[in-house]
Amino acid sequence: MKTDKDKKPLQTKKILGRIGTIVFAIICALYMYPVVMVILNSLKVESAIQTSRAFEFPTAESFSGLENYGKAINSQGFLKSFGYSLFITASSVFLILLCCSMFAWYITRRKGIFSKIMYLLCAFSMVVPFQMVMFTLSQTADRLNIFGLRFNTPWTICFIYLGFGAGLAVFLFSGFIRSIPIEIEEAALIDGCNPLQVFFKVVFPILRPTMISVGILETMWVWNDYLLPTLVLDIKKYRTIPMLIQYFRGSYGKVEMGPMMASIVLTILPVILIYLLGQKHIIKGVMSGSVKG
């Protein structure tokens, strides 16, 4: 028989649940507010943005259609910057996924003092703030010259990103690899694989869900990164999108708000798209069923 005492916790739970919903809705609104503001203002004429009408919905008179977008794309070499950003992001994320998954596999499966130290170093690198190393790093990147290979171009900056992204990626990958039963790899060894085949034919496909989540995290970071490319790249020659947006600030303190808002929207669009597409592929439990019942 249910007494009042039994019912009480259930009711409190319900109330707590509702309070939670409200709190998170408020937090969500706070987070979304700037994004919505940017989208709204990207559709307004310049004069409407600069005044107090910035917080209003666009009216017939302040609505500018896609004019700002046109301006954004045509001015300042937006497409070129977009290309640089795309290349840097793609090459960096590819390198991070490939190298870090292999490295994480190695240090997880090979027990020893070397593996332990490497793992701890990776974990430690996540704690070190970028600002602490940025000066020495940009100096090194400027001066380093390995057989003519320099690291201050968009084509090679991915190696620097690999270094910075490795900590988190290795940490996440090794956590997942530890959950893969070692028997699967031993079975592959017996079935005729060499270690490289074990990795690419067995471990790599099993790692897919982690690959996607690490990939999304690293993509968002590299795509939106402002500081590292500003420090390392030659600003006059190469501008990534976050750098470019800064250049909508004219030299005399005049800021072209409309095109700036529009290019911000264009910038966040791919990341959101990738996230939405990737989310579908993050299948939990790909592993379930491979071992035991």
Next chain:
Amino acid sequence: MAKVILKDIKKIYPHSGSSRKRSLFKRKKNEPEKKSNLQITDQGVVAVQSFNLAIEDNEFIVLVGPSGCGKSTTLRMIAGLEEITEGELYIDGELMNKVEPKDRDIAMVFQSYALYPHLTIRQNIAFPLTIEKVPKDEINQRVEQAAEILGITDLLERRPKALSGGQRQRVAIGRAIVREPKILLMDEPLSNLDAKLRTQMRAEIIKLHRRIDTTFVYVTHDQVEAMTLGDRIVIMKDGFVQQVGTPQEVFNRPRNIFVAGFIGTPQMNFFDAKIILEHKQYYLEFNKQKIALTDELNEKLAKTSVDTMDIILGIRPNHIQIGASDDDQVVEFEGKIEVAEMMGTEMHLHILVEDEEKTVVVQIADISEEQLAQLKEDNILKFGFDLSHSHFFDAETELRIQK
């Protein structure tokens, strides 16, 4: 098909830094260092030692023993997944110590099946052939053939997670046999299945062995599996081989007390007894009885020239009868029934004899109604067994005295 020779195989797991620290820490607290009796040397823990075995072509060998006895380690050394610390391993006359697993022409079935979760069943079975770069038509044909042998033809397009335990086990076996390996290694393949499925799969493995000409090496901790499957059984304990023999041999003539107790369910009963010499005739002294030993035992003991000897008498539960007997070769004792378990055709009695628990198996068909009525808890009854059925072990060395 292959002959496998294991010569003086030894495996030492080196101490890792942390475990050494842990053992130091433990010693301070005066705790026992290790639960198992594995030998620990300066180099590390000795998991397997002085392992000698010649496995014949097409033989079904079962390695059996309690957990931690080194049976899986031995199998993994044959597979090449563990390095051999000392000794030599030959497959078909070739030294295999340093050969990679993939070049040994072996296949292995794991306890956890170890199927590749991202591949379909067809791709799983075909995997070893794909790696070998066998032509596609041949792969298909061989996969179909293997699937047919195991009755999994209609599962080929599914993924491992959609399969039940028994089906997965079949797929794992399929992946192993599709390569037609020289040796098929199985590491407790039935442990994850339920009792009914296990019996069924056991029979299938026997059939499979008849059908494909391959040497089987099978590891299990279940002595029933070992007895039913093996051409020969290797019984291990604490890294040492205790006995190698056919199921009949190890059952009828266990080499030591461990084997006697390990093989057979319910377990063999052991009694402390004494052998004494009087006028060139050896007698068994047990429970205030004195029984002359048979000529065979007499002769054997005469060679050792001992006068008295503490022994352990082993007797299987089904060789103990109820009630007194006139036969002078029958040893008698009294026991109090603690638990009587009705199994249908037989009854298992757990009796207390001088504060030690013993087991008796009574065939219901062999006893009268009157006797059956007596088999109740707390009843004190007379039991007896014929000396010809009993096993004599030296109490000191724990080795078998008879032939």
